[in-house]
Amino acid sequence: MTRPKTVIDKIWDDHVVCSDAKGDLLYIDLHLVHEVTSPQAFDGIEHEGRRVRRPDLTLAVEDHNVPTDSLLIRDPMGSAQVERLRENCARHGIEHFAHGDERQGVVHVVAPELGLVQPGMSVVCGDSHTSTHGALGALAFGVGTSDVEHVLATQTLRITKPATMAVEFVGTLPAGVSPKDLVMALIAEIGANGANGHVIEYRGPVMREISMEGRMSICNMAVEAGARAGLVAPDEVTEEYLRGRPAAPSGSRWDEAVAAWRELRTDDGASFDKTVRIDVSTLTPYATWGTNPGQAARVGDGVVPDPATFTDPGERAAAQRALEYMGLAPGTRLRDIKIDTVFLGSCTNGRIEDLRAAAEVLEGRRLANGVRMIVVPGSMQVRKQAEQEGLHEVFTAAGAQWRLSGCSMCLGMNTDRLTGPARVASTSNRNYERRQGDHARTHLVSPATAAATAVAGHLAAPQHLDGATT
Numbered sequence: 001m002t003r004p005k006t007v008i009d010k011i012w013d014d015h016v017v018c019s020d021a022k023g024d025l026l027y028i029d030l031h032l033v034h035e036v037t038s039p040q041a042f043d044g045i046e047h048e049g050r051r052v053r054r055p056d057l058t059l060a061v062e063d064h065n066v067p068t069d070s071l072l073i074r075d076p077m078g079s080a081q082v083e084r085l086r087e088n089c090a091r092h093g094i095e096h097f098a099h100g101d102e103r104q105g106v107v108h109v110v111a112p113e114l115g116l117v118q119p120g121m122s123v124v125c126g127d128s129h130t131s132t133h134g135a136l137g138a139l140a141f142g143v144g145t146s147d148v149e150h151v152l153a154t155q156t157l158r159i160t161k162p163a164t165m166a167v168e169f170v171g172t173l174p175a176g177v178s179p180k181d182l183v184m185a186l187i188a189e190i191g192a193n194g195a196n197g198h199v200i201e202y203r204g205p206v207m208r209e210i211s212m213e214g215r216m217s218i219c220n221m222a223v224e225a226g227a228r229a230g231l232v233a234p235d236e237v238t239e240e241y242l243r244g245r246p247a248a249p250s251g252s253r254w255d256e257a258v259a260a261w262r263e264l265r266t267d268d269g270a271s272f273d274k275t276v277r278i279d280v281s282t283l284t285p286y287a288t289w290g291t292n293p294g295q296a297a298r299v300g301d302g303v304v305p306d307p308a309t310f311t312d313p314g315e316r317a318a319a320q321r322a323l324e325y326m327g328l329a330p331g332t333r334l335r336d337i338k339i340d341t342v343f344l345g346s347c348t349n350g351r352i353e354d355l356r357a358a359a360e361v362l363e364g365r366r367l368a369n370g371v372r373m374i375v376v377p378g379s380m381q382v383r384k385q386a387e388q389e390g391l392h393e394v395f396t397a398a399g400a401q402w403r404l405s406g407c408s409m410c411l412g413m414n415t416d417r418l419t420g421p422a423r424v425a426s427t428s429n430r431n432y433e434r435r436q437g438d439h440a441r442t443h444l445v446s447p448a449t450a451a452a453t454a455v456a457g458h459l460a461a462p463q464h465l466d467g468a469t470t
């Protein structure tokens with residue numbers, strides 16, 4: 001009998017080209033590229049007189065630097081970076097979705113929606129949130145620019161095999177608790193370093209009930225717990241999501257692919273280096289109060305903690321500093337924190353289901369006085385779908401701005417960077433100091449919570465708009 005294996009080991013072993021004392025050389029099935037981390041990598045291979053080894057397995061998308069209120073890139077830095085991506089792709093024969101292309105969007109939204117990411121694949125991108133693609137049952141790593149160069153030149157990645165971690169969600173998911181809340185609850189529980197160096201397999205009955213969009217939100221934030229990657233073994237949800245997508249297999253190749261995907265399960269008896277079990281039955285929506293994603297509490301009855309109550313000195317100091325930056329006093333109820341800006345978008349929560357969840361809350365309601373909200377679809381395809389469903393009208397009727405696609409306010413690398421003091425409810429994944437602007441304070445939330453917050457003017461989940469007290 002062969003040794004039982006985790007799904008992580010199966011995909012890993014399938015891609016090892018060779019190994020030495022320093023680690024493995026993994027074959028890469030799909031290389032995603034964006035404008036921020038690729039210029040030096042292209043310079044590097046060109047300096048060596050090399051070509052891109054597999055342009056056909058490489059896709060580039062403009063996302064971080066593009067404005068979302070115009071097709072014209074006015075910012076000189078952003079424009080220079082995007083221009084270099086265009087030149088590099090043209091020179092190396094790489095498919096490239098430019099700002100204005102109907103397939104453009106945040107790279108982690110674009111690749112899955114085309115059906116390019118499939119179970120059992122190895123995927124890399126010079127971007128930490130590449131972990132998103134694990135939702136499709138792929139092993140997907142964010143890598144640095146020198147690795148991008150290596151992958152461009154050789155279609156392989158040098159990497160030491162990370163440890164494995166099982167995150168098991170059990171119990172019954174209560175209504176009104178979104179996948180984002182689930183992953184925020186996980187990180188609040190294990191901490192922003194809780195999965196350091198591991199690849200997570202999200203498992204358990206609850207994961208099977210979660211849609212592909214929801215799985216992407218959960219895998220997206222694996223890196224916010226310190227993980228190298230996060231994945232969900234493929235199942236019927238994965239198959240239904242992929243069926244009929246432009247790059248998905250078709251005809252008899254579909255049946256062959258599905259048969260292979262069905263082998264991608266963790267065998268009974270396989271062991272993980274670490275296991276965490278979360279009972280979801282008593283969860284409620286979450287929001288962060290601090291400056292890392294683990295500094296989070298329940299929106300309904302949570303309060304900003306007193307740093308003095310943390311036993312770990314590092315955590316105590318981090319909480320102290322976070323409260324100073326965030327301008328918050330211990331004991332403040334999360335629902336008393338007033339918000340002036342709301343960002344709905346990003347590779348965490350810019351997909352169609354996210355927009356639907358927010359629109360459901362905003363339907364027939366208006367933003368609170370003094371609140372500004374921007375809605376940035378994760379891709380131009382998401383934007384098109386949302387417009388077909390009339391969601392954009394719900395957003396604009398409520399007083400929100402309906403934008404083009406890009407990373408936008410998720411990180412201030414474009415003209416959506418906040419310039420003045422701002423307190424933001426944001427559906428993105430990172431809340432470190434100054435990420436959204438020099439004087440911006442970020443509270444991470446789910447799309448439904450972002451929408452309810454926009455209406456209330458303070459942190460709130462949808463049930464609080466109807467008078468619920470917790």
Ligand SMILES: CC(C)[C@H](C(=O)O)[C@@H](O)C(=O)O
Nearest residue numbers: 036037064126127128129411
């Ligand atoms: C700019 C890029 C390298 C960065 C990342 O790696 O994640 C960005 O996408 C982010 O979300 O902070």
Ligand code: SF4
Nearest residue numbers: 129346347407410411
């Ligand atoms: S949307 Fe945000 S998290 Fe995602 S790739 Fe862009 S900047 Fe990074």
